[in-house]
Amino acid sequence: NKYISNASGGSTEGSLDVLVRHRYIHLVQSLIGKPCKYFLTDGSTLTGCFVTATPAPSAPDNVRNKYIIKGITETSDPKRFQLNGMAVIAFDKVVMVVCQSVQTGVHAKDEFKTDVEISRQKTKDNELVSAGSEWLFSRGGGP
Secondary structure, three states: OOOOOOOOOOOOOOOHHHHHHHHHHHHHHHHOOOEEEEEEOOOOEEEEEEEEEOOOOOOOOOOOOEEEEEEEEEEOOOOOOOOOOEEEEEHHHEEEEEEOOOOOOOOOOOOOOOHHHHHHOOOHHHOOOOOOHHHHOOOOOOO
16 A cells, blocks of 8 residues: 555655645545634634635744644634734644534535535425436336
8 A cells, every 4th residue: 555654664655654744634625714713722712714714834834834824713712813803823832623514505506506505495395206206217218
């Protein structure tokens, strides 16, 4: 398997470390712009828009291993975090980050909708609607 670390435990191009880093980058990219709640080691909480995380080991100390949060909407420590402001928080000061997807529920006609949004749509009296024959049979008209 190309994602297994080498025998000496070092990081190679095909190592498990590379796979984990790629997964982490994918996670971070999917969280950009999402509202998240941050639980800090001192017991305080903060809710704001996830902007990015900076895990780069080669970055300068003042920007390495930090969460960048903008548009703070809620905080248990208003003296430290200003509403509608921005915060830079070190990874080691955060116990947990909880993020949720936001769905407005408003779509233009024929715009993409997720399966969940489609399943929430109401039909007449919430009755099931039968599928047409074009869904059940091939073009020949039979099974």
